[in-house]
Amino acid sequence: MMVASVLHQIRLANESILTMCEQLRDVDLSKRPHGEKRSIWELLTHLAVLCQADLLISNEATSIEMTKFYDSHSFHSLDDIMEGLRKNYEDLVAEYTPLNNEQLAAYTTSYWGVRYSKYEWLLEILGHLYHHRGQLYTMLTYEQVTVRVSLFE
Secondary structure, eight states, rough: HHHHHHHHHHHHHHHHHHHHHHOOOOOHHHOOTTTTTTTTHHHHHHHHHHHHHHHHHHTOHHHHHHHHHHTTOOSSHHHHHHHHHHHHHHHHHHHHHHHHHHHHHHHEEEEESSSEEEHHHHHHHHHHHHHHHHHHHHHHHHTTTOOOSSSSS
Protein backbone atom coordinates (compact mmCIF):
# COMPACT_ATOMS: atom_id res chain seq x y z
CA MET A 1 0.00 0.00 0.00
CA MET A 2 2.81 2.46 0.80
CA VAL A 3 4.37 2.00 -2.63
CA ALA A 4 1.01 2.46 -4.32
CA SER A 5 0.49 5.70 -2.38
CA VAL A 6 3.89 7.10 -3.37
CA LEU A 7 3.35 6.07 -7.01
CA HIS A 8 -0.03 7.83 -6.87
CA GLN A 9 1.65 11.05 -5.73
CA ILE A 10 4.27 10.72 -8.47
CA ARG A 11 1.47 10.22 -11.01
CA LEU A 12 -0.28 13.37 -9.77
CA ALA A 13 2.94 15.38 -10.07
CA ASN A 14 3.58 13.96 -13.53
CA GLU A 15 0.03 14.77 -14.65
CA SER A 16 0.36 18.37 -13.48
CA ILE A 17 3.60 18.71 -15.44
CA LEU A 18 1.82 17.30 -18.50
CA THR A 19 -1.01 19.81 -17.96
CA MET A 20 1.51 22.65 -17.94
CA CYS A 21 3.18 21.28 -21.09
CA GLU A 22 -0.15 21.21 -22.91
CA GLN A 23 -0.53 24.95 -22.33
CA LEU A 24 2.95 26.03 -23.44
CA ARG A 25 3.80 27.65 -26.74
CA ASP A 26 7.06 27.13 -28.59
CA VAL A 27 8.11 30.69 -27.73
CA ASP A 28 7.85 29.83 -24.00
CA LEU A 29 10.35 26.98 -24.21
CA SER A 30 13.43 29.10 -24.86
CA LYS A 31 12.82 31.42 -21.91
CA ARG A 32 15.57 31.40 -19.31
CA PRO A 33 14.62 33.35 -16.17
CA HIS A 34 18.21 33.36 -14.96
CA GLY A 35 21.14 33.46 -17.38
CA GLU A 36 23.15 30.75 -15.64
CA LYS A 37 20.28 28.34 -14.99
CA ARG A 38 18.26 26.00 -17.18
CA SER A 39 15.78 27.27 -19.72
CA ILE A 40 12.19 26.04 -19.56
CA TRP A 41 13.03 23.59 -22.37
CA GLU A 42 16.09 22.28 -20.52
CA LEU A 43 14.11 21.83 -17.31
CA LEU A 44 11.37 19.96 -19.19
CA THR A 45 13.92 17.62 -20.78
CA HIS A 46 15.31 16.91 -17.31
CA LEU A 47 11.82 16.21 -16.00
CA ALA A 48 11.10 13.91 -18.94
CA VAL A 49 13.89 11.51 -17.93
CA LEU A 50 13.84 12.05 -14.18
CA CYS A 51 11.90 8.90 -13.19
CA GLN A 52 14.04 6.67 -15.40
CA ALA A 53 17.33 8.32 -14.47
CA ASP A 54 16.65 8.13 -10.75
CA LEU A 55 15.50 4.53 -11.15
CA LEU A 56 18.82 3.69 -12.82
CA ILE A 57 20.70 5.43 -10.01
CA SER A 58 18.69 3.46 -7.44
CA ASN A 59 19.76 0.29 -9.26
CA GLU A 60 23.42 1.29 -8.84
CA ALA A 61 24.14 2.58 -12.34
CA THR A 62 27.68 3.92 -12.61
CA SER A 63 28.60 7.48 -13.50
CA ILE A 64 29.60 6.27 -16.97
CA GLU A 65 26.28 4.48 -17.43
CA MET A 66 24.41 7.62 -16.40
CA THR A 67 26.37 9.77 -18.84
CA LYS A 68 25.50 7.31 -21.61
CA PHE A 69 21.86 7.36 -20.52
CA TYR A 70 21.64 11.16 -20.64
CA ASP A 71 23.50 11.30 -23.95
CA SER A 72 21.10 8.81 -25.51
CA HIS A 73 17.94 10.67 -24.47
CA SER A 74 17.27 13.77 -26.49
CA PHE A 75 13.96 15.37 -27.29
CA HIS A 76 12.96 17.24 -30.41
CA SER A 77 9.51 18.50 -29.48
CA LEU A 78 7.20 19.13 -26.59
CA ASP A 79 5.27 16.01 -27.66
CA ASP A 80 8.50 13.99 -27.25
CA ILE A 81 8.95 15.39 -23.75
CA MET A 82 5.36 14.52 -22.84
CA GLU A 83 5.83 10.98 -24.16
CA GLY A 84 9.02 10.69 -22.09
CA LEU A 85 7.16 11.80 -18.96
CA ARG A 86 4.48 9.17 -19.55
CA LYS A 87 6.80 6.29 -20.51
CA ASN A 88 9.32 6.82 -17.73
CA TYR A 89 6.55 6.97 -15.14
CA GLU A 90 5.11 3.71 -16.50
CA ASP A 91 8.58 2.10 -16.30
CA LEU A 92 8.87 3.23 -12.67
CA VAL A 93 5.49 1.70 -11.85
CA ALA A 94 6.46 -1.55 -13.58
CA GLU A 95 9.68 -1.73 -11.55
CA TYR A 96 8.18 -0.95 -8.15
CA THR A 97 4.74 -2.58 -8.21
CA PRO A 98 5.92 -6.20 -7.89
CA LEU A 99 8.43 -5.54 -5.08
CA ASN A 100 7.81 -7.15 -1.71
CA ASN A 101 8.75 -5.67 1.68
CA GLU A 102 12.11 -7.43 1.75
CA GLN A 103 13.03 -6.05 -1.66
CA LEU A 104 11.86 -2.56 -0.66
CA ALA A 105 14.05 -2.73 2.44
CA ALA A 106 17.18 -3.71 0.48
CA TYR A 107 19.85 -1.03 0.29
CA THR A 108 21.66 0.15 -2.81
CA THR A 109 24.36 2.77 -3.20
CA SER A 110 24.53 5.54 -5.77
CA TYR A 111 27.71 6.14 -7.75
CA TRP A 112 28.48 9.13 -5.50
CA GLY A 113 28.07 7.09 -2.31
CA VAL A 114 24.51 7.76 -1.06
CA ARG A 115 22.98 4.60 0.41
CA TYR A 116 19.19 4.22 0.60
CA SER A 117 16.68 1.42 0.76
CA LYS A 118 14.71 0.80 -2.42
CA TYR A 119 11.70 2.43 -0.73
CA GLU A 120 13.77 5.48 0.23
CA TRP A 121 14.86 5.80 -3.40
CA LEU A 122 11.20 5.94 -4.40
CA LEU A 123 10.65 8.75 -1.90
CA GLU A 124 13.70 10.50 -3.33
CA ILE A 125 12.19 10.28 -6.83
CA LEU A 126 8.97 11.83 -5.50
CA GLY A 127 10.88 14.65 -3.83
CA HIS A 128 13.03 15.24 -6.91
CA LEU A 129 9.98 15.42 -9.17
CA TYR A 130 8.13 17.82 -6.85
CA HIS A 131 11.24 19.99 -6.58
CA HIS A 132 11.58 20.45 -10.33
CA ARG A 133 7.83 20.76 -10.86
CA GLY A 134 7.91 23.68 -8.41
CA GLN A 135 10.82 25.17 -10.32
CA LEU A 136 8.90 24.86 -13.59
CA TYR A 137 5.81 26.53 -12.18
CA THR A 138 7.92 29.33 -10.66
CA MET A 139 9.83 29.84 -13.91
CA LEU A 140 6.60 30.07 -15.88
CA THR A 141 5.15 32.52 -13.37
CA TYR A 142 8.33 34.61 -13.41
CA GLU A 143 8.24 34.70 -17.21
CA GLN A 144 4.55 35.66 -17.09
CA VAL A 145 3.44 32.46 -18.81
CA THR A 146 -0.03 31.72 -17.50
CA VAL A 147 -0.86 28.07 -16.96
CA ARG A 148 -3.95 26.71 -15.30
CA VAL A 149 -2.93 23.75 -13.22
CA SER A 150 -3.68 22.23 -9.85
CA LEU A 151 -0.43 21.36 -8.14
CA PHE A 152 -2.13 19.41 -5.37
CA GLU A 153 -5.22 17.23 -5.15
